[in-house]
Amino acid sequence: MAGGRFAPGHLGELTQLVPFEMVDAALSATRAVQSRLRDLPSRVVVYMVLAACLFPETGYPGVWRKLTGALAGLPVVAPSASALAQARRRVGSKPLRWLFDLLRGPVATGHGPGACWHGLLVVALDGTVLTVPDTPAVMTRFTKQAGNHGGTGYPQVRLLALVACGTRTLIDAVFGPTTAGETTYAPRLLPSLRPGMILLADRNFGAQKLVADSAATGAEVLVRLKNGRRMPVLARYRDGSYLSALGGLRVRVIDCEITITTTAGKHTGLYRLATTLLDHHRHPAAALTTLYHQRWEIETAYLELKSTILGGRVLRARTPDGIDQEIYALLVVYQLLRTAMADATSTRDGTDPDRASFSIAWQTARDLVIQAAGVIADTVIDLVGTIGLHVLANLLPARRLRVSPRIVKRAISKYQARGPRIDRTSYKATTGINILAPAGP
Template sequence: MVDEALRAARAVQSRLRDLPSRVVIYLILAACLFPEVGYPGVWRKLTGALAGLPVAAPTASALAQARRRVGSKPLRWLFDLLRGPAATPYGPAVRWRGLLVVALDGTTLTVPDSPAVLTRFTKQAGNHGGTGYPQVRLLALVACGTRTLIDAVLGPTTTGETTYAPRLLPSLRPGMILLADRNFAAQGLLSDITATGSEVLVRLKNGRRMPVLARYPDGSYLSTLGPVTVRVIDCEITITTTAGKHTGLYRLATTLLDHHRYPAGELATLYHQRWEVETAYLELKSIILGSRVLRARTPEGITQEIYALLVVYQLLRTAMADATSTRPGTGPDRAGFSIAWQAARDQVILAAGVICGTVIDLVGTIGPTRPGQPPAPASVTRQPPDRQTRHVQVPGTRPPHRPDQLQSHRQHRHPRAPSSLTTPPEP
């Protein structure tokens, strides 16, 4: 796949080098598994298990030049090849009444505050989570059942989510139902979405006036959003967290007009699946990146790094979907992402299966490891991502997320010299 991506992007090296383009792509992808170290540290992890083989020892400057030489196009090509809802048999957790459930939403990634970066990416107005860094907007279309990426687009935060959204519409198909927040309830955007043949379930602002054309026995009513005929559902949703219960009013609109086939109560329950895209962003930003600032210090390098992150995330999610498909009744969204990520890190350090001629298996050790260790039972009420405790990030550090991590976090910021360096050696 990497060789084909390099050929398609015309990024194959023109002469034999210590760092061939293929190896540079491996380095960029592996860096997403080890965000806590620099590129020289990632190189040592990639080559540490290759005992007895002649291995290059490039400098940090050589690694930087190699990444610039390869560029971002091969990573974008790889993402376009791998993106999709995952090639696994669709079970009840993936489809709803025959429709593939997908969700659309955006997030931001923090990038270095360098002069080159500021020529394209700007700082957000106001104080967002305590960061004064520039940010990149990322908008993704996610398959809710597998949390795999169907498509994604990125760019400056000066452009809003609804402006980026039309670039993702070519990935919508008949047989899908798109879940979206009220930010995407613009009449023109909904009209463009329905033109793809995809169904829509979107939240509206509670105060939005909707004409009542007909009422149905399940409490929903027929209305219009510009040229689009919709069915409106007013519902009361209660969220249970450790802090107690919170009840709010939701107004939903859908292009599924048959109230017999698509009852209002089931649609209100289905809308909760929109949180899967928020969970995907949580996995990408908190587990993979560990709330860190991206490495790259140029706009092209940032594009390269983000597409590498998307490729690695998609590979992990695809492997998890393959692994859970061997356990009947276990949905891909019930597998623990952090364990799959750690399993992938272990395989890279061990250089597992890197010699030509060996069998390539994406599942690898994730297969036997992941299905036997499910997360909390589905009956346990999970806290929505936007209601979790927020931590102010200290620039250049990773904030502790649990009390039991506090001591190790302090040691990371204020390391003590090992005892072997302070005690005189034995005679």
């Protein structure tokens, strides 16, 4: 452990991924180091804010008790809730943002269909919303969604992320008020694209300028378009795709029919995809259609962030800067967990990171914080560690194709819950892809 007043400043085994020197560098770079040594040094406060993301069900005094519970015999302070709040305000959000900017990235490419495709790193772009407290200070920046009953009960934050599909690690993220849409925030993520990537995005991001700007970074693009959108047919290819244009950008368009078959029946949907990969010999239409399914990895990442870590809870910060601090801390903790999982699976050849359980990594990290275990790395570098050992000992089965209805399982009103019964069964499925050639000569 660190000595003296710095002893409570740790994150269990995850401290090895965000060591003391890194946090000190973040505080120094953002000028957030305490002017005098306090009972709550700035480094300790940063670790406490990070640890709070592992224990969202607990107030900050409870988080402090978890950080110090295994430090028997050491002279640690017992600060009040007010002192902890003042310390968080003193540190601010900038050191947490600095840490996120340092730690974000695709980590290892891993194995499996979502990692690399034809030598291209597969990444996905999408957005979600987080719920924040309904306080006057928060309402000065974040607003409630408009609705039939005057808006939702809580203000919300719009979060957009760029995720590496193979490991679900965060390459970049931005957030802000929901008064701006996803396509307004998306251009801020484009500087994180580079040659050697292929970007997957849904039809909300199929705007002509956004696709062109994404392609201008050197990354390839595979984006869904609205089915009714008129696309000129400039040339036809043998795989059923055709050359077209989005403004001045040449793209290849794939119209396809996807059929999902289960024991409960069949469901068919029409998809229109546009890509900057123009060589139909090297990148056939059917292969690109199959690849597009990897876009759902970012939805799973949001599930892990909002459901596994937060448990559907409202964020705890009650000021705009506090919300910035908490969200950056949440993104840092998510990235640390995903990094530990990717490091562990990389030590076992042929193991797809999809098989690593996020819940097990999260629960193990929580236990190690309470035990104050593995804070400082041994002299021998070990990519696995205790978190990795638990993950590797409890690998999930290989990914199976299954479908489940996309519905709200917790009704807002008890009266809605009394409606017709909804089949929530997950079915094993098979997929059929039929490429539809455009009509005409």
